[in-house]
Amino acid sequence: MSDKVQLDTKPSKITREKDAWILHFPRFGEAGTHYHTYGLLTPYFQGLGEGRLMATRCVSSKCPIGKGRGDLWLPPRADCPDCHQPMDWEEIKDPRGYIYTYTHVERGGTGLEIECPYYQIDVKMEGVGTIPKSYLVDRKPIKIGDKVRAQFRTGKKATNTCLDLFWELA
Amino acid sequence: MIEFQPGNLNVPRWTRPVYMVAAGTTDFRKRYPEKKLDELSMMAFRMLLEENDLKMDPQEVKGLINFACYGEFADHFQDQLLCEAKVHDYLGLDPLPNVGIKTGGATGGSTLLMGATTVASGMADCVLVLGWERMDEVKTWTGNFYIASAACKDFETRLARNYASYYAPMARRFQEMYNVDERVRAEIAVKNRGYARFSPFSQQPGRHTIEEVLEGDIVSDPLRFLECCAMSVGSSAALLCSEELATRLTDKPARLYLAGGSHTLRTGDRRPMRILLLPNETEDDYKELYREMKAQDGRWPGFESFGATRFAAYMAYHMAGIRNPLDDFDLIETHDAFTISDLQTYGDVGLTLYGREQDYVTSGDCYLSNPHTGKQGRCPANLSGGLLGTMHAVGATGIFQAGEVLWQLQGKYDKFHGDSKLWERYGKRKPDDWQSLQVKDPRRGMAISHAGVGSHVVCSILEKGW
DSSP states (O other), X not given: OOSBOOXXXXXXXXXXXXXXXXXXXXXXXXXXXXXXXXXXXHHHHHHHHTTOEEEEEOOOTTXXXXXXXXXXXXSOOSXXXXXXXXXXXXXXXXXEEEEEEEEEESOOOTTOOBOSSEEEEEEEOTTBSSOOEEEESBOSOOOTTOEEEEEEOOGGGOOSSGGGEEEEEO | OOSOOGGGGOOOOOSSOOEEEEEEEOOOBSOOTTSOHHHHHHHHHHHHHHSSOOSSOHHHHHTTOOEXXXXXXXXXXXXXXXXXXXXXXXXXXXXXXXXXXXXXXXXXXXXXXXXXXHHHHTSOSEEEEXXXXXXXXXXXXXXXXXXXXXXXXXXXXXXXXXXXXXXHHHHHHHHHHTTOOHHHHHHHHHHHHXXXXXXXXXXXXXXXXHHHHHHSOEEETXXXXXXXXXXXXXXXXXXXXXXXXXXXXXXXXXXXXXXXXXXXXXGGXXXXXXXXXXXXXXXXXXXXXXXXXXXXXOOSSTTTXXXXXXXXXXXXXXXXXXXXXXXXXXXXXXXXXXXXXXXXXXXXXXXXXXXXXXXXXXXXXXXXXXXXXXXXXXSOBOTTOIIIIIOOOHHHHHHHHHHHHHHHHTTOHHHHHSOHHHHHHTTOOOOTTOOOXXXXXXXXXXXXXXXXXXXXXXXXXXXXXX
């Protein structure tokens, strides 16, 4: 087994309708495809394939929580749950964080595209209010508090899913 | 919502009291090819009508029902939409109205909650609450994927497709934050699976040791095989009614108080909040915890606790006049889908302070017989065998738990667990070393029904009616 976690998957087919990416998910073969839209979160998934981590921020001065400059949301959401106004997109440059918690996945459910075993990690980042879940490419033993930096599957390697973001030990 | 406005904390005020008078259930199995889903539901319904010592004959009781609420977790598993219509018809209840209710693992509790509100509002006088799940049409690992469809499909399902892997990071963080000995988690598995040995309904009874749990295969580190519940098939039912009907139907009804809470599908989206205090807590109780959280970059409820459970308990306690849960409850059923969720819950429902959950378990108060004193624990937990030992046929679970609490309050543990004929009904033999797990003179109990990684929770308080 290699010391880096591999994916066992093919890039998901994407079509575009206006600004939205539509993910093709062939559950029952071609004819039984689910067409799942990324909707207003399309910039996030598009960004991953281009090596950019895009988050959203509430900048509404009327927001009772953000008060004009809320924390970043990751996973992003298009609208602020506190004031219900559309949020702004912002790129997180050179994304780094630390492992807030983790598990070592020995076996996943049917259809898992990540080669087991691997670490599923929850990453805390400065300025981000949420603690997004992802996976670690390294197989070395880890502990809470270990520093990590973001990596991306880009270009032809992109799966066009959340798996295009992963982390390596910094 | 991370800050409450005054209206958000208004306590539900039902317009009339609601009672639970009867319960019924199947046994639970990993596979149940002998019966179809509607046939299993009939088993639970029949037990409810015929075996609860109701003061009317089954036909008369059925003649009182004027609404039904059905709980089913996942259409994926049943591979049938509108199961409610099939079951309702099969039970011979058409053309009475019914609704289907779905809130993941908390479906059973939510179904009870909705059933109770139909009585509380006057829409129904007597309501059947019945739930089921059939998880044996697919292999376990496909079942795990189905369950993981109850994680966020855009951002989390692809990261495991196995629900234990969403609980395991909570276990990891809880363990490190509160310095928990993993033997405590293992002890919970041993206790609940041990209690399941005395239940004819149980799917995974076992006399295990802490060492055996810890030496078991890892499902998702740190959770071991015996710390996780299994795929399950079965059905459970409850009969709820008005006070006037309760008087006519039984001398031993339980008054119900139910409330729910919810909190984000993704654990990491739970932004920091001030701890919502229960009646037995003060801000001072948590000064040190807030300091520790600051030092460890922690947050409440974070990965360690369930805000939805705390919110549901807050509301239900105010409805029922609970001042101190450890004094006021005589037993509790937690949603121990994983050992860690049982442990986390003791803080959420205020049986102990946050951060002291481990001490609560080792105190022995969650045992029927406290291993340190030999006396009855102050609030025995999961005498039914819980999800780990007895069942998690998801849509039935919250209803099954409430039924077990009802029978305890009625003093009927032995009737429903100790009768050799009941064991034989399910093709089992009553163990020679069978023990009664009847709590001595219980007055009040609670069942906690819990979804996702804490996305929905319903607390059902049952109190001896009179």
